[in-house]
Amino acid sequence: MAKSFLSIEGLAKRFPAPSGGGGPLTVFEDVSFSIEKGEFVCIIGHSGCGKSTIMNVLAGLDEATEGGVIMNGKEVRGPSLDRGVVFQNYSLLPWLSALKNVTFAVKARHKNWSREEVLAHSYKYLEMVGLSGGAELRKPSQLSGGMRQRVSIARAFAIQPELLLLDEPFGALDALTRGTIQDELLKIWRGTNQTVFMITHDVDEAIYLADRILLMTNGPEARVAESVEVGIPRPRSRDEIVEHPHYYKVRNHLVHFLARRSKELAGTKSTAPGGKPETVRFGAEDGEEPARPSIYAINQ
Amino acid sequence: MEGLSKPLPLRVRSIIVSVAILVCALGLWELSIPPQQAAGELTEYELLTGGGAPKAGIPPPSQVMTKAWEQLSDPFYDAGPNDKGIGIQIGYSLYRVLTGYFLAAAVAIPLGFLIGMSPLMYRALDPYIQILKPISPLAWMPLALFVIGDSQASAIFVIFICSIWPMLINTAFGVANVRKDWINVARTHELGSLKTAFIVILPAAAPTILTGMRISIGIAWLVIVAAEMLVGGTGIGYYVWNEWNNLDLTSVIFSILMIGVVGMILDAIFGAVQRAVQYAE
Ligand SMILES: Nc1ncnc2c1ncn2[C@@H]1O[C@H](COP(=O)(O)OP(=O)(O)O)[C@@H](O)[C@H]1O
Ligand SMILES: [Mg+2]
Numbered sequence: 322m323a324k325s326f327l328s329i330e331g332l333a334k335r336f337p338a339p340s341g342g343g344g345p346l347t348v349f350e351d352v353s354f355s356i357e358k359g360e361f362v363c364i365i366g367h368s369g370c371g372k373s374t375i376m377n378v379l380a381g382l383d384e385a386t387e388g389g390v391i392m393n394g395k396e397v398r399g400p401s402l403d404r405g406v407v408f409q410n411y412s413l414l415p416w417l418s419a420l421k422n423v424t425f426a427v428k429a430r431h432k433n434w435s436r437e438e439v440l441a442h443s444y445k446y447l448e449m450v451g452l453s454g455g456a457e458l459r460k461p462s463q464l465s466g467g468m469r470q471r472v473s474i475a476r477a478f479a480i481q482p483e484l485l486l487l488d489e490p491f492g493a494l495d496a497l498t499r500g501t502i503q504d505e506l507l508k509i510w511r512g513t514n515q516t517v518f519m520i521t522h523d524v525d526e527a528i529y530l531a532d533r534i535l536l537m538t539n540g541p542e543a544r545v546a547e548s549v550e551v552g553i554p555r556p557r558s559r560d561e562i563v564e565h566p567h568y569y570k571v572r573n574h575l576v577h578f579l580a581r582r583s584k585e586l587a588g589t590k591s592t593a594p595g596g597k598p599e600t601v602r603f604g605a606e607d608g609e610e611p612a613r614p615s616i617y618a619i620n621q
Numbered sequence: 622m623e624g625l626s627k628p629l630p631l632r633v634r635s636i637i638v639s640v641a642i643l644v645c646a647l648g649l650w651e652l653s654i655p656p657q658q659a660a661g662e663l664t665e666y667e668l669l670t671g672g673g674a675p676k677a678g679i680p681p682p683s684q685v686m687t688k689a690w691e692q693l694s695d696p697f698y699d700a701g702p703n704d705k706g707i708g709i710q711i712g713y714s715l716y717r718v719l720t721g722y723f724l725a726a727a728v729a730i731p732l733g734f735l736i737g738m739s740p741l742m743y744r745a746l747d748p749y750i751q752i753l754k755p756i757s758p759l760a761w762m763p764l765a766l767f768v769i770g771d772s773q774a775s776a777i778f779v780i781f782i783c784s785i786w787p788m789l790i791n792t793a794f795g796v797a798n799v800r801k802d803w804i805n806v807a808r809t810h811e812l813g814s815l816k817t818a819f820i821v822i823l824p825a826a827a828p829t830i831l832t833g834m835r836i837s838i839g840i841a842w843l844v845i846v847a848a849e850m851l852v853g854g855t856g857i858g859y860y861v862w863n864e865w866n867n868l869d870l871t872s873v874i875f876s877i878l879m880i881g882v883v884g885m886i887l888d889a890i891f892g893a894v895q896r897a898v899q900y901a902e
Binding site for chain 1: 805808810811825898900
């Protein structure tokens with residue numbers, strides 16, 4: 322069996338019992354999955370199930386209580402420029418201009434580059450996310466949420482990491498901006514051989530962007546229960562994607578999982594060998610009625 | 622009238638009120654002081670008991686302003702140990718304040734970084750800071766005079782010891798409370814600890830550090846006056862005390878005003894630096 326680009330093996334995160342009483346808390350356990358080079362993977366689950374914690378472990382910012390992460394055959398120990406992170410709250414340095422937020426990262430990556438090289442490279446990525454013409458000279462506090470997010474994405478892409486980790490990157494954006502930045506993200510990703518691991522709350526966003534969607538059960542003792550293959554060819558367009566026979570099947574499956582099964586499966590053990598999530602794949606049987614559009618509300 | 626149709630901007634109105642208060646206060650002051658009797662009108666007895674000397678009353682503002690004009694038109698004259706221009710006296714005080722202050726900054730800021738970055742050092746040094754901080758800086762004076770010997774250096778030491786605490790505490794607090802997210806940005810970009818300190822922690826904590834520095838310079842300027850009254854020789858504090866001994870209340874009032882003006886300028890400078898390092902999140 323060929324080794325995956327990234328493999329997460331038996332990850333668990335536990336917190337000791339609080340001093341006020343009560344037992345120790347297991348946020349998640351037996352989390353195992355792998356990601357291939359160039360894949361775009363989303364992970365969905367309810368708040369508090371441990372998605373951000375998993376991502377921080379992948380980033381090397383946090384340590385798991387059990388298990389480990391292997392990337393390119395090497396165990397992940399501590400953060401690295403090979404893994405770029407777009408944090409949920411952008412995490413731009415507020416005393417630096419948008420441009421300097423990017424040049425700071427580029428300088429960290431390419432220590433022997435000249436000033437001109439650093440600037441040119443930074444501008445390339447700022448332009449890619451549509452931030453130029455003066456806006457790049459402003460401080461984050463003088464930019465809109467959407468623009469800040471673009472800077473944060475430009476910063477992560479400019480260091481050209483092998484693995485890009487995104488924590489609910491579009492959560493705070495309005496629908497219109499969100500759509501634009503999603504398209505920019507896809508455009509940049511397609512032009513490179515980067516691998517993306519993204520946390521989202523949004524089922525439609527996940528289907529539009531991902532090759533594969535990991536589903537987490539509710540915490541505590543959460544785990545990654547399923548891996549749903551989207552199976553819709555790229556490039557995808559927003560209008561046409563809903564007409565694809567897989568679309569509503571995948572969507573219904575996700576919504577149903579979030580609404581019901583994430584709770585039912587909470588605390589259960591995996592039956593698959595090695596704790597790997599169960600793969601869910603929808604075949605495109607001809608003539609079959611597309612499933613009824615879902616009207617579930619997702620309670621987060 | 623056209624001018625009244627639109628209300629003046631707040632800034633202009635506040636200036637008008639300030640000037641009005643000044644004029645009223647000076648006017649009341651001037652009027653409340655009985656005019657000095659001319660020497661010829663004094664009885665022999667009054668002359669003998671010093672009734673005509675300036676201590677008979679607080680000088681009116683007009684006299685203080687004349688004094689100010691005299692002093693400020695030649696601030697740097699030097700006519701012996703007890704007769705130096707106000708500029709020279711303030712210069713001595715500033716020299717002591719700034720020397721003691723920057724020595725304190727050179728110790729407090731690196732030490733504050735250490736304390737802020739290491740929870741161990743934070744806890745280990747906390748009891749010492751808590752005990753040393755509330756000690757009146759002047760309480761150190763006898764010990765300083767005994768150990769250091771030199772009165773100049775003792776005054777500088779007193780400034781050092783009084784300015785160190787706000788800077789140390791604010792630096793430690795600012796450094797300890799730098800947002801975890803920003804530290805994580807440094808970590809994901811593989812910055813070493815020195816680079817993290819200079820590129821992320823220092824600018825992040827700068828507003829808090831500058832607040833401490835601004836508090837310290839204010840305290841240092843308060844303390845130098847008292848310290849110089851004790852050690853004597855030169856400086857604005859000594860000048861005030863010396864003029865009191867000369868019973869020259871006009872000079873005393875004038876130097877009190879100068880102490881205020883210099884303190885205000887020092888505060889304004891640090892305020893400007895503080896605004897320069899401020900950032901909005
Ligand atoms: N220091 C801590 N002590 C105890 N529990 C913690 C601590 N930090 C995080 N948790 C728990 O870890 C869980 C996972 O958090 P997180 O990874 O942020 O979830 P998600 O991103 O899926 O919303 C939360 O339920 C939270 O209560
Ligand atoms: Mg989260």
